[in-house]
Amino acid sequence: MNTEQLIARLAGLVGVAHVLTDERETTPFATDWRKRWFGKALAVVRPASTSEVAAVVKLCAETRTAVVPQGGNTGLCGGATPDASGRQIILNLSRLNRVRTIDTVNNTLTAEAGCVLASLQQAADDADRLFPLSLAAQGSCEIGGNLSTNAGGVQVLRYGNTRDLTLGLEVVLPSGEVWDGLRGLRKDNTGYDLKQLFIGAEGTLGVITAAVLKLFPKPRAQATAFVALASVPDALKLLTHMQSRAGDRLTAFELMSDFCLRLARKHFPRLPAPLAAAYPQYVLLELSDTQGEGVAALAEHALGEAVEAGLALDATLAASVEQARNLWQLRENMSDAQALEGPNIKHDISIPISRIAEFIAACDARLDRAFPGVRMVTFGHVGDGNLHYNAAHPEAADPAAFLGRSDEINRIVHDTVAEFGGSISAEHGLGQYKRGEILRYKSPVEMDVMRAVKRAIDPLGIMNPGKVL
Amino acid sequence: MNTEQLIARLAGLVGVAHVLTDERETTPFATDWRKRWFGKALAVVRPASTSEVAAVVKLCAETRTAVVPQGGNTGLCGGATPDASGRQIILNLSRLNRVRTIDTVNNTLTAEAGCVLASLQQAADDADRLFPLSLAAQGSCEIGGNLSTNAGGVQVLRYGNTRDLTLGLEVVLPSGEVWDGLRGLRKDNTGYDLKQLFIGAEGTLGVITAAVLKLFPKPRAQATAFVALASVPDALKLLTHMQSRAGDRLTAFELMSDFCLRLARKHFPRLPAPLAAAYPQYVLLELSDTQGEGVAALAEHALGEAVEAGLALDATLAASVEQARNLWQLRENMSDAQALEGPNIKHDISIPISRIAEFIAACDARLDRAFPGVRMVTFGHVGDGNLHYNAAHPEAADPAAFLGRSDEINRIVHDTVAEFGGSISAEHGLGQYKRGEILRYKSPVEMDVMRAVKRAIDPLGIMNPGKVL
Numbered sequence: 044m045n046t047e048q049l050i051a052r053l054a055g056l057v058g059v060a061h062v063l064t065d066e067r068e069t070t071p072f073a074t075d076w077r078k079r080w081f082g083k084a085l086a087v088v089r090p091a092s093t094s095e096v097a098a099v100v101k102l103c104a105e106t107r108t109a110v111v112p113q114g115g116n117t118g119l120c121g122g123a124t125p126d127a128s129g130r131q132i133i134l135n136l137s138r139l140n141r142v143r144t145i146d147t148v149n150n151t152l153t154a155e156a157g158c159v160l161a162s163l164q165q166a167a168d169d170a171d172r173l174f175p176l177s178l179a180a181q182g183s184c185e186i187g188g189n190l191s192t193n194a195g196g197v198q199v200l201r202y203g204n205t206r207d208l209t210l211g212l213e214v215v216l217p218s219g220e221v222w223d224g225l226r227g228l229r230k231d232n233t234g235y236d237l238k239q240l241f242i243g244a245e246g247t248l249g250v251i252t253a254a255v256l257k258l259f260p261k262p263r264a265q266a267t268a269f270v271a272l273a274s275v276p277d278a279l280k281l282l283t284h285m286q287s288r289a290g291d292r293l294t295a296f297e298l299m300s301d302f303c304l305r306l307a308r309k310h311f312p313r314l315p316a317p318l319a320a321a322y323p324q325y326v327l328l329e330l331s332d333t334q335g336e337g338v339a340a341l342a343e344h345a346l347g348e349a350v351e352a353g354l355a356l357d358a359t360l361a362a363s364v365e366q367a368r369n370l371w372q373l374r375e376n377m378s379d380a381q382a383l384e385g386p387n388i389k390h391d392i393s394i395p396i397s398r399i400a401e402f403i404a405a406c407d408a409r410l411d412r413a414f415p416g417v418r419m420v421t422f423g424h425v426g427d428g429n430l431h432y433n434a435a436h437p438e439a440a441d442p443a444a445f446l447g448r449s450d451e452i453n454r455i456v457h458d459t460v461a462e463f464g465g466s467i468s469a470e471h472g473l474g475q476y477k478r479g480e481i482l483r484y485k486s487p488v489e490m491d492v493m494r495a496v497k498r499a500i501d502p503l504g505i506m507n508p509g510k511v512l
Numbered sequence: 513m514n515t516e517q518l519i520a521r522l523a524g525l526v527g528v529a530h531v532l533t534d535e536r537e538t539t540p541f542a543t544d545w546r547k548r549w550f551g552k553a554l555a556v557v558r559p560a561s562t563s564e565v566a567a568v569v570k571l572c573a574e575t576r577t578a579v580v581p582q583g584g585n586t587g588l589c590g591g592a593t594p595d596a597s598g599r600q601i602i603l604n605l606s607r608l609n610r611v612r613t614i615d616t617v618n619n620t621l622t623a624e625a626g627c628v629l630a631s632l633q634q635a636a637d638d639a640d641r642l643f644p645l646s647l648a649a650q651g652s653c654e655i656g657g658n659l660s661t662n663a664g665g666v667q668v669l670r671y672g673n674t675r676d677l678t679l680g681l682e683v684v685l686p687s688g689e690v691w692d693g694l695r696g697l698r699k700d701n702t703g704y705d706l707k708q709l710f711i712g713a714e715g716t717l718g719v720i721t722a723a724v725l726k727l728f729p730k731p732r733a734q735a736t737a738f739v740a741l742a743s744v745p746d747a748l749k750l751l752t753h754m755q756s757r758a759g760d761r762l763t764a765f766e767l768m769s770d771f772c773l774r775l776a777r778k779h780f781p782r783l784p785a786p787l788a789a790a791y792p793q794y795v796l797l798e799l800s801d802t803q804g805e806g807v808a809a810l811a812e813h814a815l816g817e818a819v820e821a822g823l824a825l826d827a828t829l830a831a832s833v834e835q836a837r838n839l840w841q842l843r844e845n846m847s848d849a850q851a852l853e854g855p856n857i858k859h860d861i862s863i864p865i866s867r868i869a870e871f872i873a874a875c876d877a878r879l880d881r882a883f884p885g886v887r888m889v890t891f892g893h894v895g896d897g898n899l900h901y902n903a904a905h906p907e908a909a910d911p912a913a914f915l916g917r918s919d920e921i922n923r924i925v926h927d928t929v930a931e932f933g934g935s936i937s938a939e940h941g942l943g944q945y946k947r948g949e950i951l952r953y954k955s956p957v958e959m960d961v962m963r964a965v966k967r968a969i970d971p972l973g974i975m976n977p978g979k980v981l
Contacts, residue, residue, distance in 0.1 A: 148748055148866035149897070150755075171756075193701050204699060207676065220957050227864040229896045230673060231935035232662050232712055233942055233950055234980055235962050239708030243701055260755045279617055286619075286729045287640075290802035291760040333759035337806060395696040397617035427698045428618070466700035473702055481702055488689050492969065493704050499968035500961065511703055 044106050046085065053088050053132070056098045061089040061138070072133050075124045076117055080475060082125035084111070084133045091138040093155075093213060093221060093252040099134060100250060101219025109508050110134050112246035114156065114188030117180040119391070120474025122192065122245040122510050131508075136187050139252060145170050150258040151210060151227045156187025156251050163256070172258035175202035179378070187251050193243035195470030200426035201294040201331070202259065204470070205242065211255035212238040217248070217501040227255045240496065245472050246507040248500045262294075262331035266342035267367035270349070271322035271357040275400040278326050280354055282396070282426060285328060288345040292338060295329035296426035297374050303422045307373045310380040314373055318357050326425070327374050374422070377431075381420055385442045387435040388452050392460050393428045393469035403430075406459040410434060413455060414445070429469040432456060457484065473511045513575050515554065522557050522601070525567045530558040530607070541602050544593045545586055549944060551594035553580070553602045560607040562624075562682060562690060562721040568603060569719060570688025578977050579603050581715035583625065583657030586649040588860070589943025591661065591714040591979050600977075605656050608721060614639050619727040620679060620696045625656025625720050632725070641727035644671035648847070656720050662712035664939030669895035670763040670800070671728065673939070674711065680724035681707040686717070686970040696724045709965065714941050715976040717969045731763075731800035735811035736836035739818070740791035740826040744869040747795050749823055751865070751895060754797060757814040761807060764798035765895035766843050772891045776842050779849040783841055787826050795894070796843050843891070846900075850889055854911045856904040857921050861929045862897045862938035872899075875928040879903060882924060883914070898938040901925060926953065942980045 044052070054062045063069050064086045073082040085108070090096045103110050109131040113123040125131040139155035142163070146152075147170050154163055160181040167174035176189060178196035188194075190212070194205045202208065211226040224238055241251055272278050278298050285293050301321055308314055317325075332338040342360055349355040361367035381387055394402045403421060410417050416437030423430040434452050436445035457467045461484045468477055482490065490512075497504075497512055513521070523531045532538050533555045542551040554577070559565045572579050578600040582592040594600040608624035611632070615621075616639050623632055629650040636643035645658060647665035657663075659681070663674045671677065680695040693707055710717055741747050747767050754762050770790055777783055786794075801807040811829055818824040830836035850856055863871045872890060879886050885906030892899040903921050905914035926936045930953045937946055951959065959981075966973075966981055 146864065146866050148752055149864045151864070193705075195699050195701075199699065206705070216957070216961070222957050222961065223955065224958065226935070227933065228862045228935050228938075229865075230664050230668065230862045230893075230898045230938040232664075232939055233935055233937045233946070233954065234712075234958075235717075235965055236662075236675070236708060236712055237958065237961055237965075239705060240965075243703075243705055248704075260759050262759070283617055286802075288802060290729050290731070292802075333755075333757060333761075334810065341803065393697045393699045395615065395618045395620070396698075397615050424699075429699045464695065464697075466695070466697050466702055468702045469697075469699040470701055477702070485702065486692065488685070488691050489693065489703075489706065492685070492691065492706055495968040496704055496706075496709075496965065499964040 049106055049108065050086055052102055053086060053099060056102065057088055057090045057095050063087040072113065072116065072135060073125055075121050077119070080121035080124040081127070083127050083129040084125050085130055087133045087135055089135045089138050093139070093215065096134065096215045096250055096252050097219050097221050100215050100217065103132065103505055104217060104219055104503055107503060107505060108132055109505050111507050112136065112191070112250045114185030115159065115180065115183045117184040118188060118192060118474060119471040120476035122472055122474030123188065124475070126509055134250060137185065142166050143253065146227065147172060149227050152256045152258055153225060153253060154186055154256060155253045156185060158186045160184050160186060160189060167258050171261060173261045174256060174258055176205055176208060186254060190242055190251050190254055191245050192472040195427070195429065197424065198294060199424060200296060201291055206239070208257045209238060209242060209254055210257060212241055212251055213253040214241050215250040215252055217503060217506045225253060225255050240500070243472070245474060245511050247497060247511050248506060260333050262333060264332050264335045264338045265367070266330045266339045267361040267370050268328050268342055268346055269317040269359050269370050270326045270328065270346065270355045271318055272324040272326060273322070273356055275324055275403055277354055278324055278425060279396065279400055281326060281349055284349055284354060285345055289330050289341060292330040292332050292341070293328065293426070294331040295327065297327040297423065298425040299325050299327070299374065299377070299422035302418065303377060303420055304373065306384055306420065307376050307380045310383040311376050314376070315369055317359055317370060317373070320357070322356050327370055377422055381433060381435070384435060386446050387420060387433045388446065388449050390432045390456050391469050391471045392430055392432055392456070392465055392467060394430065394460065394463050394465040396425070396428045398463045399425060399428065399430065402459065402463045402465070406432070406456060409455050409459060410452065413451065416440070475510055478511060518575055518577065519555055521571055522555060522568060525571065526557055526559045526564050532556040541582065541585065541604060542594055544590050546588065549590035549593040550596070552596050552598040553594050554599055556602045556604055558604045558607050562608070562684065565603065565684045565719055565721050566688050566690050569684050569686065572601065572974055573686060573688055573972055576972060576974060577601055578974050580976050581605065581660070581719045583654030584628065584649065584652045586653040587657060587661060587943060588940040589945035591941055591943030592657065593944070595978055603719060605721070606654065611635050612722065615696065616641060618696050621725045621727055622694060622722060623655055623725060624722045625654060627655045629653050629655060629658060636727050640730060642730045643725060643727055645674055645677055655723060659711050659720050659723055660714050661941040664896070664898065666893065667763060668893060669765060670760060675708070677726045678707060678711060678723055679726060681710055681720055682722040683710050684719040684721055686972060686975045694722060694724050709969070712941070714943060714980050716966060716980050717975060729802050731802060733801050733804045733807045734836070735799045735808045736830040736839050737797050737811055737815055738786040738828050738839050739795045739797065739815065739824045740787055741793040741795060742791070742825060744793055744872055746823055747793055747894060748865065748869060750795060750818055753818055753823065754814055758799050758810060761799040761801050761810070762797065762895070763800040764796065766796040766892065767894040768794050768796070768843065768846070768891040771887065772846060772889055773842065775853055775889065776845050776849045779852040780845050784838055786828055786839060786842070789826070791825050796839055846891055850902060850904070853904060855915050856889060856902045857915065857918050859901040859925050860938050860940045861899055861901055861925070861934055861936060863899065863929065863932050863934040865894070865897045867932045868894060868897065868899065871928065871932045871934070875925060878924050878928060879921065882920065885909070944979055947980060
């Protein structure tokens with residue numbers, strides 16, 4: 044079958060309007076949103092239903108055509124971008140965007156892969172429930188992509204990653220067969236838990252077309268606090284203290300250095316200083332509760348204990364929703380503040396929580412030896428062990444020359460992460476970006492098992508080749 | 513290699529004292545504890561370390577000897593019992609019983625497969641933490657078995673199944689290679705999450721030798737209540753109500769019918785009646801909190817609302833630890849009470865929570881049509897959708913004749929479970945018991961993927977053959 048015949052067959056399956064082949068139309072889909080990877084697609088195919096997805100994948104299996112599944116195209120590792128050959132099709136899932144059911148007694152929502160994350164949050168909210176997955180791209184990322192990358196975000200401390208929020212999946216296998224695993228069960232021990240294979244597989248084992256997701260009771264009250272600390276070790280002690288007092292009410296625990304805070308306020312001067320003086324480290328924390336009363340008093344009491352014990356140097360509790368929002372904006376504007384300050388080399392890493400302080404001290408020192416004056420922008424979800432550990436050029440140095448040495452910096456950071464038992468990709472996946480890098484850190488035994496699984500599920504190798512493995 | 517040579521090689525690897533071949537010694541290991549399956553082992557091999565396990569499995573791979581991994585031998589589906597051929601070895605993990613590390617900042621515990629569950633609960637408690645996995649066999653079951661069957665228990669509502677409590681694994685693969693996946697990370701998106709394959713695989717993909725498990729802050733206060741209800745639908749409404757009020761504080765929500773309560777009090781007459789009158793259904797619920805104050809008041813207030821709304825007919829809150837213990841004993845003695853009443857046919861099933869009432873009504877009616885007067889003993893973890901749905905013979909009927917018709921009863925129950933989107937094994941696994949039965953309910957597509965995974969990881973088919981698949 045030649046290309047024209049293939050395209051005609053695809054058009055026959057999903058409608059001619061939904062097979063894009065003109066390069067002016069396909070280029071936005073074949074380029075990641077940060078414009079780091081530039082692919083070329085044979086076609087962008089936009090099916091509207093699971094059976095259309097199945098038909099397309101079946102045809103691709105017959106013709107040995109590589110399939111690159113794509114949702115909102117907001118990934119950070121090039122996992123949804125085709126290669127430059129022009130021989131791969133992009134299978135865009137955005138038209139599968141129905142919420143199939145919401146069950147408020149079972150506390151589940153069944154959604155198709157193309158649903159935008161924010162629309163699922165809204166659907167849950169409309170039903171007086173919480174769907175807790177929340178991350179920066181939520182206005183455009185799609186749940187199929189969140190599932191395929193096991194997305195994290197700001198509520199992992201309490202609710203877990205996307206994997207933890209998933210009860211069932213519907214998947215089009217590389218053969219074009221449909222696996223209906225849309226179960227809404229919290230307990231089911233009947234053989235291998237296949238959904239776990241597809242979650243986080245970045246489309247290399249099949250195409251997720253729908254999922255049964257967990258809902259939660261909506262928190263009715265929150266307390267937001269900004270706490271000053273002498274050091275990162277003290278932040279870890281504060282985490283343990285707050286967990287012992289608040290348990291699951293602790294829904295956020297975000298670390299940022301004074302350098303981070305100054306950076307945010309430099310580029311967003313309208314953001315008020317939360318505390319009267321400057322301190323080495325800060326934690327932004329949040330308590331949530333289904334009960335209206337008590338959570339603010341609990342936060343105040345527990346933070347009072349921390350100050351009294353010398354663990355916290357100062358603390359402020361937001362007295363209004365607006366004050367809470369301002370505190371969060373310091374955190375949420377970190378990425379933009381960094382961008383305004385100039386280019387920097389980012390690392391999405393995780394470390395066992397108990398070793399975070401030690402890791403930061405060791406890695407900072409190594410980087411400063413290799414790049415004297417390097418400015419570290421270190422912040423993140425410390426409650427999950429997830430750090431954004433970003434290196435900005437020394438003040439006097441040339442930003443471009445610094446960026447040119449990314450590989451050396453990555454090597455130091457990733458080697459140190461490995462030394463401390465951490466992960467070089469905490470929440471963004473591997474995609475094409477870290478596919479080579481991971482070979483340095485995973486054992487050959489682990490890579491062999493991954494490859495054996497890939498061969499077993501996708502023997503023709505048509506699913507998102509060149510990603511992950 | 514003949515049998516004598518194999519046994520000599522095994523003795524060389526683990527020491528002659530740790531290779532049992534005398535049938536008087538091997539029989540207890542080759543028989544499940546409920547004495548439902550009687551196997552015959554070539555030998556019982558008891559390695560003391562991961563490297564000894566690896567050496568044994570490697571030898572078994574070379575000699576194509578089937579390996580039956582075994583922990584505390586408390587399983588309910590024959591998953592750890594060899595076949596009758598006398599050609600399979602039992603690989604008993606009980607000597608791998610060290611807690612390797614406890615990390616109270618990362619909130620993790622690293623334990624070897626042979627650790628008895630209760631000893632891990634104790635180790636966590638000694639470190640002022642909670643390891644929440646809790647089930648009837650905890651005094652003798654081992655964590656490797658809990659992991660291999662993805663054990664559930666009484667705290668799933670709040671803390672999840674064993675899978676949800678696991679951050680990392682160490683596994684001896686069917687080749688004898690060791691996969692070191694002992695990571696203590698809450699976020700790690702670097703390829704396929706291999707640990708998920710081995711959890712719940714009942715030893716058919718490899719031998720779990722150690723795990724990194726999650727710890728939690730210890731609850732400081734609990735409130736235990738016994739609530740009377742007119743019907744199962746009202747119990748589901750009460751669940752939604754209590755979740756909206758108490759959120760995660762709701763750590764147990766156990767349903768039992770009046771028949772169950774009467775059965776428990778008949779055989780354990782010293783247990784006090786919790787309420788003055790009899791009602792159709794009851795719920796035993798528990799709230800837990802890291803905060804000492806407030807949880808009893810919260811329970812009282814929320815239950816007061818339920819009574820006022822006509823949702824609950826009566827309710828009592830335990831006023832002392834002893835009263836709470838008595839309420840729990842009604843629930844915990846259910847299995848013994850049933851046994852004292854005579855044989856019954858048990859089903860470990862789960863149903864989407866929203867369909868439980870409908871399921872019970874439909875399935876009760878079908879069973880009563882087929883077996884008039886059948887007495888249903890229905891209780892369980894309704895908060896997780898997990899029911900113990902047990903059929904006892906009609907009062908006038910012959911128990912043995914009734915038991916002889918187990919297959920007919922299972923057929924009605926399991927078909928109805930499938931019709932309602934449920935699972936025929938909620939927490940016990942498949943083992944050899946339900947290996948055939950599951951073929952009726954899983955799609956050929958799903959079975960094919962499971963078989964492909966099995967072939968990929970265990971191409972020689974030496975790992976626990978005849979189980980699960």
